[in-house]
Amino acid sequence: KLFKSSFRNFSTKLTLPKLNYEYADLEPVLSKELVEIHHAKHHQTYITNYNNLLPTLEEAVQKGDTEKIISLGGALKFNGGSHINHSIYWTNLAPVKNGGGQVPGKDSGLRQHIEKTWGTVEKFQEVFTNNTIGIQGSGWGWLIYDKNTKSLAYKELPNQDPVCLFNRQVPLLTFDVWEHAYYISYKNVRANYVKELWKVVNWKDVEARYEAARI
Numbered sequence: 776k777l778f779k780s781s782f783r784n785f786s787t788k789l790t791l792p793k794l795n796y797e798y799a800d801l802e803p804v805l806s807k808e809l810v811e812i813h814h815a816k817h818h819q820t821y822i823t824n825y826n827n828l829l830p831t832l833e834e835a836v837q838k839g840d841t842e843k844i845i846s847l848g849g850a851l852k853f854n855g856g857s858h859i860n861h862s863i864y865w866t867n868l869a870p871v872k873n874g875g876g877q878v879p880g881k882d883s884g885l886r887q888h889i890e891k892t893w894g895t896v897e898k899f900q901e902v903f904t905n906n907t908i909g910i911q912g913s914g915w916g917w918l919i920y921d922k923n924t925k926s927l928a929y930k931e932l933p934n935q936d937p938v939c940l941f942n943r944q945v946p947l948l949t950f951d952v953w954e955h956a957y958y959i960s961y962k963n964v965r966a967n968y969v970k971e972l973w974k975v976v977n978w979k980d981v982e983a984r985y986e987a988a989r990i
Contacts (some may be wrong), residue, residue, distance in 0.1 A: 856935040902929055915952065921945075945987075
């Protein structure tokens with residue numbers, strides 16, 4: 776009964792989030808065509824796939840069909856996780872004209888914590904860049920805040936796994952290294968994409984996530 780009554784809490788259909796910038800605003804780092812296809816096509820497809828699973832999930836819950844519910848888990852995690860990850864990715868980016876790429880000042884709590892952990896912001900970016908370039912196959916590179924240890928850490932996750940799978944770990948910054956995230960602009964040269972993406976990182980968003988995570 777508890778499971779059935781709680782179904783309404785996770786059966787709400789997802790919708791594609793509106794970006795805080797125009798598709799062309801991240802140029803020349805990310806082309807208009809790339810951002811538009813990534814957002815309107817790829818992200819939307821994951822949302823559509825997730826939403827299409829909900830009637831089957833609801834029917835399985837109502838019938839108490841545990842095997843069916845469990846069988847849907849992988850697809851729900853993949854498509855729902857993709858939505859979560861992409862939603863963070865989009866807000867982690869900002870046009871240069873809106874402050875994209877501007878690292879927080881020395882009085883920033885986030886910057887101080889990064890420097891405490893890695894020595895300098897540049898060293899953190901080097902570690903993040905090298906590890907993210909090296910992700911095998913498709914996945915995501917993350918800066919996370921661990922509420923258990925009150926620490927920052929780099930985290931690599933495969934496929935569309937979201938950080939929320941891990942207890943009390945909070946996502947702050949992510950780089951999508953699925954090939955569809957960069958191929959139009961960078962072909963198969965992931966390294967160039969990852970290095971260039973720092974130029975449009977929305978550090979204000981990363982900082983806001985950090986401050987919220989510490990509460």
